[in-house]
Amino acid sequence: MGVADNIKKIREIFDVTQRELADIAGVTENAVSKWENGYAEPRMGAVEKIAACYGLKKRHIIEDGGMDMIDPLTKRPKQEISYPPGAIIPSPPRKAYAPLLGRVHAGDAKMPEILEDNISLPYEVWDRHREGYFLEVEGNCMSRVYPEGSFIFVDRRMEPKNGSIAVVSIDGDDYVMRRLYRGANTMILSPDSWDDSYEDIVITGDDGRIVKFEGVVVWFQAGKEME
Incomplete structure (x- = not known):
């Protein structure tokens, strides 16, 4: 999963539109569309703004498989999640x-x-x-x-x-x-x-x-x- 897929995953997990993500990153909606289609990559300043807004690390956005490390239910890095013994983990809601x-x-x-x-x-x-x-x-x-x-x-x-x-x-x-x-x-x-x-x-x-x-x-x- 590259940057394009990470951006798509961010919008899916946090339920935001391209316009809303563009406002957070300080770019145009067209720029977000280009990121998702692999025609361009976000500059580091935009990456930092997105990461700060959603409590992510920059690597979650720019590294392959970065958003695979985020639990879609809790919206937190998976390694930070601790469930009690016997807990039944709910599926992500539709x-x-x-x-x-x-x-x-x-x-x-x-x-x-x-x-x-x-x-x-x-x-x-x-x-x-x-x-x-x-x-x-x-x-x-x-x-x-x-x-x-x-x-x-x-x-x-x-x-x-x-x-x-x-x-x-x-x-x-x-x-x-x-x-x-x-x-x-x-x-x-x-x-x-x-x-x-x-x-x-x-x-x-x-x-x-x-x-x-x-x-x-x-x-x-x-x-x-x-x-």
Whole structure:
């Protein structure tokens, strides 16, 4: 593996574009393209900037097989990694993407704000819930499990069980995320919050209200990890 392959491996491991790597190295995007295609090699100043940014040694960039010494999971030199006896080493994660459809209020029921974006998640999660979608959490009524600003991944095909955290629409307009409990004639949408001012939403068969399940929360991504 020469310089060209090392540069490609850096972009793969650290998930950066040619433009982003060019900004780090202080060169043009075209220069990075030439490095990767073997038409040119980075000057030492660019090598030093890249190495400093990612905690690498210059040899990891300029020597044959340099990036083979970097563990793709920890992004550290392999010889520096020490695992405890019996540890099961995870495979490097694959990414998938699901649509961010809006914001759901973790508080009083309200109409969700519609968004158009995509959020990354582990491939294995997406593969089990391929029709899933993301919602961004507003409010704190579920703060014990899903803090405000986090992204919840919702499987619309799953039927909620007692105790499941579900997204429901009420009367066709208002959406809310709560922990759901059902009896013979009663549905309780219960908060799970550090703030004890939130109360249960109790709906009985005599209320004449229409409740539609929009899915069960199966995974979440903390908002600050997306920055």
